[in-house]
Amino acid sequence: MPKRPAALLASPDDTEAQFYDALQHGDIDKLMAVWAEDEDIVCVHPGGPRLVGAGAIRAAFEALFAAGPVRVEPQRVRRVEALSSAVHSVVELVRLQTADGPREAHVVATNVYIKTPHGWRMVCHHASPGTSRDIEDVTDLPAMLH
Template structure:
């Protein structure tokens, strides 16, 4: 189990540090942001459901073996209660290819709980996205009449 490094005052603090750890390839920092609950869950795009610290750590270690992950949160939608926060995030991923930098999108849901050590991640569920996800679809009318 990872030892929390600092008191995280809000879900937004935890989320910012999560994406920073991805961009730096910092496995220790990344794992310190997770709750030490046995039932934490992570689903990577197209991957299986990973349950528990060891399984989640192993998948991020394998990803970092190929380099850092240039993922940036965008269009975050938040639902907060006193002890739980759910963030729906459009992640913009930048990949360097032989043809230059290309962008891809991942739709993710990050769930945080408030613990005595501050806010910790209990779930990261990411699904492949398309450029269409860059535009929000909602029930709200797009024009006023």
């Protein structure tokens, strides 16, 4: 297992920034350094199975990075934060190079962080494919949903 980076991830935003920077650069060690040292960490890629544990998560990202860095940009982050946990709902803009030229896609993701002795670490990244309808925020719902 690679060593933790020297920099303390002092906030959920710092951890999230390192996660997306690691994706942009295809840096597996930097990416894995944002994850908590817990056997039950979880990652779900769009349309993929639930990956549990650092080994499964690392293998999935190594396979993803085999095609090169992932050009993904977090947008429209919604945050719910407490003293030792945080949940970020993110719309990810993914830029892809296809046979038909460059394309853009949206992914709706939830990132969950906890505060550890090593700073803030990710415990869950759950991403789902997004449509133009999915990336719109619906905020004025009736008070009773059922």
